[in-house]
Amino acid sequence: MRIALVAGAVAVLLLALVAVRFTSSSTAAAEQEDASLPAPSRPAFVIPKPEGLAGEGAPSRWTTVARPVSVREAADPAAAVVASLSPRTPEDTTNVVLVEGSAMDDAGRLWIAVRVPALPQNVTGWVPRSALGANSFVRTRLVVDLEALSATLLRGGRPIFEAEIGIGAPAFPTPTGEFYVRSKLRSLSPFYGPLAFGTSARSAVLTDWPDGGFIGVHGTDRPELLPGRVSHGCIRMRNEDILELGRLMPVGTPVTIR
Amino acid sequence: MPSEHSLETGLRLGEVDQDGAILETLERVQGDTRTGFLRNATIGGAALLGALALPGAGRAQSAKDVDILNYALSLEYLQAAFYTEAEQVRALRGRARRAVEVVGAVERAHVKAFQDALGAAAIARPTFNFRGVTENQRQFLKTAVAFEDLAVAAYKGQAPRLVSNALLAVAVSIHSVEARHAAWMRYLFDITPAANAFDEPLSRQEVTKIVASTNFIAAPGRTERKGTPRFTG
Numbered sequence: 080m081r082i083a084l085v086a087g088a089v090a091v092l093l094l095a096l097v098a099v100r101f102t103s104s105s106t107a108a109a110e111q112e113d114a115s116l117p118a119p120s121r122p123a124f125v126i127p128k129p130e131g132l133a134g135e136g137a138p139s140r141w142t143t144v145a146r147p148v149s150v151r152e153a154a155d156p157a158a159a160v161v162a163s164l165s166p167r168t169p170e171d172t173t174n175v176v177l178v179e180g181s182a183m184d185d186a187g188r189l190w191i192a193v194r195v196p197a198l199p200q201n202v203t204g205w206v207p208r209s210a211l212g213a214n215s216f217v218r219t220r221l222v223v224d225l226e227a228l229s230a231t232l233l234r235g236g237r238p239i240f241e242a243e244i245g246i247g248a249p250a251f252p253t254p255t256g257e258f259y260v261r262s263k264l265r266s267l268s269p270f271y272g273p274l275a276f277g278t279s280a281r282s283a284v285l286t287d288w289p290d291g292g293f294i295g296v297h298g299t300d301r302p303e304l305l306p307g308r309v310s311h312g313c314i315r316m317r318n319e320d321i322l323e324l325g326r327l328m329p330v331g332t333p334v335t336i337r
Numbered sequence: 338m339p340s341e342h343s344l345e346t347g348l349r350l351g352e353v354d355q356d357g358a359i360l361e362t363l364e365r366v367q368g369d370t371r372t373g374f375l376r377n378a379t380i381g382g383a384a385l386l387g388a389l390a391l392p393g394a395g396r397a398q399s400a401k402d403v404d405i406l407n408y409a410l411s412l413e414y415l416q417a418a419f420y421t422e423a424e425q426v427r428a429l430r431g432r433a434r435r436a437v438e439v440v441g442a443v444e445r446a447h448v449k450a451f452q453d454a455l456g457a458a459a460i461a462r463p464t465f466n467f468r469g470v471t472e473n474q475r476q477f478l479k480t481a482v483a484f485e486d487l488a489v490a491a492y493k494g495q496a497p498r499l500v501s502n503a504l505l506a507v508a509v510s511i512h513s514v515e516a517r518h519a520a521w522m523r524y525l526f527d528i529t530p531a532a533n534a535f536d537e538p539l540s541r542q543e544v545t546k547i548v549a550s551t552n553f554i555a556a557p558g559r560t561e562r563k564g565t566p567r568f569t570g
Contacts, residue, residue, distance in 0.1 A: 122510060123503035126450045129442035138425055143558040145466075169567065173558035181428070181472055189469040208469040213555045216425045251569065263561040275566040282569050295568030311569040330560040 134218045134235045141259065141331035142191070143212035144174040150204035154182040154190035161204045162197040169290035170262050170277055175331060176211070177259040177279070179203050194259060196279035196293070198286070201256040217329050221260070221296070223314055223336040225253060228306035230296070230314060232328055240327050243306040245299065245315035247282075253312050254280050254294065258334040263325065272298015272318045274325045278334055282312040296334075297321060402504055405495050407460050408541070409508070410451040412488050414462050415548065417444035419484060423471040433474060433525050440481075440518050447511060466555035478526040480551075485519035487539065487547055494538035 144164045151158040168174045176193035182205070183189055189208040194201075220233045225246055232240035247253035262277035275297035282292040288311075296314045298321040299305065305317060314336075316324070420441030423429055429437055452459045470476045492512040499505045520530035539547075548554070 120502040120506040122506040123501060124450055124454045124507060126507075126511070127446050129439075129446040131438060131442055132421065132424060137427055140425065170562070170564060172560050172562055175558065175560060181469075183473075189472060208472075212558060213464045213466040214422055214426070214471075216422075247569075261560070264566050265561070265563045266566055267563060268565045270570060271566045271568070275568060277566070277568060285569050288567075288569055290567040293568050295566055295570075297566065297568065313569050 136236075138216040138218045139220070139259075139331065139333050140178040140214055140216050141175050142178055142214050144176060144210065145212040146210050148206050148210035150193065150195050150206055152204060154184050154192075154205045156184075156207075158205070161202055162195045164193075164195075164206065164210075168262055168277060169293065170264055172262040172264075172277075173212075175259075175261045176206075177331070177333060178214070181208070194257065194279060196258075196261065196281070198281050198283065200254050200258075200280065200283065215331055217331045217333075219328055219332045221328060221332055221334045223253070223334065225255065225336065228308075230316065230324075232324060232332075234327075240324060242316045242320035242324070245305045245307050245309045247310050247312040248308050251282065251284055251311045253310070253314065253336060254283055255336045256280070258294075258336065260296075260328065260330050260332045260334060263330055266297065269300040271295070272300065272315075272321050274298055274321045276324075276328070276330075280334070280336065285311060296324070399500055401498075402500050403455065403458055405499060406451055406455055406504070407458070408495060409492065409511075410448065410455065410459060411463075412491055412544075412548075413444055413447040413451060415465065415553070416484055416488060417441065417448045418462075418465045419467060419471065419480070419553075420444055422465075422467055423477055426471050428472040429474055429477060433478060436521055436525060440521070443514060443518070450507075464555045464557040465553050467553055470553075478522060481522040482519070482526050482528070483547070485515060485522050487544060488515040489519050489536065490539035491544045493536065494540055494544070 144166045146166060148164050149160040150162040150164055152161050164174060164176065166174055174196075176196070178191055178193060180192040181189060182192070190205045191208050191211060192203055192205055193211075194203050218235050222231045222233065223229075223244065223246075224231070228244055228246060230240075230242050230244045231238050258278050258280040260276050261279055264271075264275045264277065266273055266275045275295045278294050278296060280294035282288060282294060285292040292312070294312050294314065296316070298318040299315040301309075302317045305315060309315070420437050421444075423437045424434075424441050427434075470480050489512060492508055492515060496505055496508040496512065499508060523530045
């Protein structure tokens with residue numbers, strides 16, 4: 080029994096010695112191999128840390144009109160037509176619409192709810208997604224206060240610009256409701272100042288005005304009249320203000336006139 | 338179960354893109370580089386070339402590297418725009434929604450890195466019309482699988498052609514990230530994330546054909562111009 084125990088202990092000792100020897104020779108081999116391999120290449124540049132989208136809440140979405148299309152009362156090709164859309168605006172820019180929602184019809188076609196740049200004001204309707212172009216997104220909103228005669232641009236809900244304005248005279252009231260900016264013109268007319276934004280709002284009284292009587296947000300050659308109820312429905316501001324607004328407000332920005 | 342071969346079945350062939358920004362770049366990589374672009378790339382990418390510190394003999398080849406980087410940037414533009422729009426439209430639900438936030442942020446980081454590295458030589462961001470795909474969970478995931486498989490195969494196709502080891506290190510690092518994305522999107526689309534023992538690269542022509550087949554590259558709208566307004570005043 081004692082002999083067996085001694086023999087076992089010797090065997091364990093021998094095994095341990097072999098294991099230590101094997102391990103140390105393996106490590107040495109690995110070290111030797113490491114030394115023979117090149118170090119990893121340093122990357123030419125590094126990728127920055129991924130960042131989430133800026134801003135809280137859902138941005139406003141707008142899209143271009145890709146082809147002439149009827150705007151319907153519901154997401155259904157048989158629904159009544161409430162307006163029509165053209166790919167071009169009267170100012171010869173690409174026509175755009177503000178997106179209000181989407182739905183799938185029974186046939187699996189995607190429909191988009193859009194705000195319509197037509198009379199009566201504040202109408203929305205549905206068009207097939209196939210009639211529209213690329214989506215764009217904005218986090219700005221222009222709020223026009225007809226009582227205070229002021230325009231405030233918000234970004235992410237925070238005011239970033241404010242200006243005194245001129246609005247429609249009592250005979251030519253500036254329409255109220257929810258609209259959007261659909262074009263930006265570097266004006267060639269002193270009357271409109273250096274810059275004019277076209278909106279989806281239309282005068283309810285100047286219906287025979289050339290090109291449909293759309294309401295603009297623009298500069299002026301009569302700054303001494305501001306603030307006041309002086310226009311044919313457009314929103315006027317001083318030229319320095321419209322230029323500043325031009326730097327801050329992208330096309331597609333929703334416009335609230337109240 | 339959907340097809341495992343999303344590149345063959347997921348995207349239909351059709352008209353080529355209207356403004357050509359991506360396809361021009363994709364085609365350029367193969368060797369028919371336009372003189373004007375090369376000059377621009379060599380000058381505009383001076384910062385990158387300087388950073389690589391390539392010997393004089395490698396100058397022309399490093400211009401080729403700039404071309405390949407622009408090719409990668411074009412694919413990153415496509416992916417970043419796709420996921421970013423999906424996140425902004427907010428039509429996806431469940432785990433897909435979370436995946437879009439994570440992958441979109443990574444793809445935007447890739448775009449920024451390439452833009453910074455290329456400087457003035459970076460191609461412009463094209464306009465994309467995803468035609469409602471970002472608003473339909475199933476179509477979105479199917480397309481995401483195709484895009485990620487495409488990116489993985491495209492990086493694999495070009496990485497061995499890079500002259501600079503430092504750029505190869507970048508490409509390999511991004512390639513593995515795109516492969517993770519591919520597996521993630523495949524899992525969400527309920528197909529085997531890693532079905533093959535060996536992945537094949539895709540040539541520039543194959544990538545070009547697939548990108549063109551999507552019809553996702555659109556002509557940009559023109560919403561600004563000079564003119565005399567005719568608003569009511």
